[in-house]
Amino acid sequence: MHTFMTNLDKIVRAACAITVLTFSVAAFAGEKHEHGDDFVIGVSGAGELKFEAEPVEENEIFSLETVSGILNGWAGDEPGFMPLDENEPDEDFFTLAIGAEIQLVLVSIDPALKAHTPGFGDIIDQPGDAWTIATVTTDPPAFDEHPTWHIDSDDPSLAANQVVWSGTFKFVDVGTTAYADSEEFTLRFSNAHVEDCVPGDVDLDGIVHRSDSCYFGDVLRNPGAASPDAKCAADANGDGYVNKADVHAFFRILAAARCGL
Numbered sequence: 001m002h003t004f005m006t007n008l009d010k011i012v013r014a015a016c017a018i019t020v021l022t023f024s025v026a027a028f029a030g031e032k033h034e035h036g037d038d039f040v041i042g043v044s045g046a047g048e049l050k051f052e053a054e055p056v057e058e059n060e061i062f063s064l065e066t067v068s069g070i071l072n073g074w075a076g077d078e079p080g081f082m083p084l085d086e087n088e089p090d091e092d093f094f095t096l097a098i099g100a101e102i103q104l105v106l107v108s109i110d111p112a113l114k115a116h117t118p119g120f121g122d123i124i125d126q127p128g129d130a131w132t133i134a135t136v137t138t139d140p141p142a143f144d145e146h147p148t149w150h151i152d153s154d155d156p157s158l159a160a161n162q163v164v165w166s167g168t169f170k171f172v173d174v175g176t177t178a179y180a181d182s183e184e185f186t187l188r189f190s191n192a193h194v195e196d197c198v199p200g201d202v203d204l205d206g207i208v209h210r211s212d213s214c215y216f217g218d219v220l221r222n223p224g225a226a227s228p229d230a231k232c233a234a235d236a237n238g239d240g241y242v243n244k245a246d247v248h249a250f251f252r253i254l255a256a257a258r259c260g261l
């Protein structure tokens, strides 16, 4: 009996740790429309494009809002892209020189996630697609460009059980400065309100309770009929999809809640 209780205790404590970790990731998603979410682009002393980006450092998930009309599904314009405007030699981070022409180039992307260029002139959704963010014509450089990030509900490849969509990009210079490509980076988006997402609270009443297990089963069986927020709560293992792999994690969270931990 003692061994059983010890193991159970380990399980529920692990479940609490998972819940806290998920909360800490989700907390950053609430900071919308602040320049802290934007990329700052510059170059190293060796001539390689660099960036500073809290969303990448913090592994942020951007919540997209429901849209219909020109675009259907969920969309938003954060993050955007700005230049470094003052040299930071201590960090080997310098301003872009006149003549730099900076592109955002797509490396890989989840189905149904896309970026529309400002003015909706182009869609970035295939590996190799490139959007010219800005050409530098001033010293220091100045631009502030935001694409429209979009999870497309009209796209037949949209996965019904998906919670988080990812795209991997890099910055490329096609201007006269010929800087080397930046490191690749990944951006993550969700159609759920991830800042409010409580893993396990699938009926969205604010409490993790055994009644959530019925709703969890419903989402698992028919994710296409569930709301994005319910799917976020049902993604108990936090891997961005609702599927059988969440069952164990869900019941660990439920056990932790029932024991008042």
Ligand SMILES: [Ca+2]
Residues within 6 Å of the ligand: 200, 201, 202, 203, 204, 205, 206, 207, 208, 209, 212
């Ligand atoms: Ca609940």
Ligand SMILES: [Ca+2]
Residues within 6 Å of the ligand: 234, 235, 236, 237, 238, 239, 240, 241, 242, 243, 245, 246
């Ligand atoms: Ca999952």
